[in-house]
Amino acid sequence: MADCREKMGLKKGPWTPDEDQKLLAYIEEHGLGNWRTLPEKAANTHSLYTFCWLQRCGKSCRLRWINYLRPDLKRGKFSLQEEQTIIQLHAFLGNRWSTIAAHLPNRTDNEIKNYWNTHVKKRFTKMGIDPTTHKPKSNHVVSPTGRTTLNHMAQWESARLEVVTKAQSVDVVKAWQSVVAGMFATSTNNSNRIIFGPDQSSGNYELDSIIPIGGNVEDELMVGNDRSKCQVPELNERFDNYMSLHDTTHLWAAPIAENDVVEGFPDFLVHDFDYQIDNEESITV
DNA sequence: AAGACTGTCAACCGCTCCATC
């Protein structure tokens, strides 16, 4: 494939400012359209910036535009809010970077993916939390009280819960909470609750296209009368993960003993966040 | 000072999805 492209005279590797200019000029003039034929069109256009051929495949052009040239892109360090949103959404959606990116305005899926892999994933691993499942690793070293690692988790969880309360604009978070609430609701009054339902067109339960519908929890989600089981397998799994974190509350909510350090991790301090979490009192849920 | 190591991120690759014919 690459050889074929090279034979066709198409270039790969880092983009030059000149190439960026040509691509921008073309998009400004013609708008976004057929990526595959764009380089040919750009090359044939008698615009100011097309004296030279844009020797890139359409795919490369699309990527360059989406990840770098788009004018609405927000570049630079992720804010605390953004990071927490990513963690929250990842717990629910997994590696669906494009879906996660859709909830972070002006950030690209590639950027989020990179951030996850280079920052968050590493931190989770250090905390003894499996970054894939968001569950504590079973073989992670803990103190004899079993409390310390959980304390770190608790602080992360505390921050996470904070964003749950703050990030009301993130509809997936809201919807997720709605499901969690719905699963344990005993009231018959469901009129104001958001409920997941099948995609209207396909009839499938699709996490990418979660839509609030009216109706009854039992009809749309539950398996028989069992409120602990959802008809969406992936949602069940994610919900289990969510609950597994909460299940530890009775352990880590207890007062922390002094000098309670993680064995084998002397440098593993109160928390290893890049950001500050106020204090340990905030742990209680 | 220099080589080794590590972290970051832009870009690529291969695959799937989906629209069109």
Place this chain on the structure above:
DNA sequence: TGATGGAGCGGTTGACAGTCT
């Protein structure tokens, strides 16, 4: 209804910068 091709996605790579020894 199957074939085809374009768009988009997620995993991976590699270049480069920064840090360590």
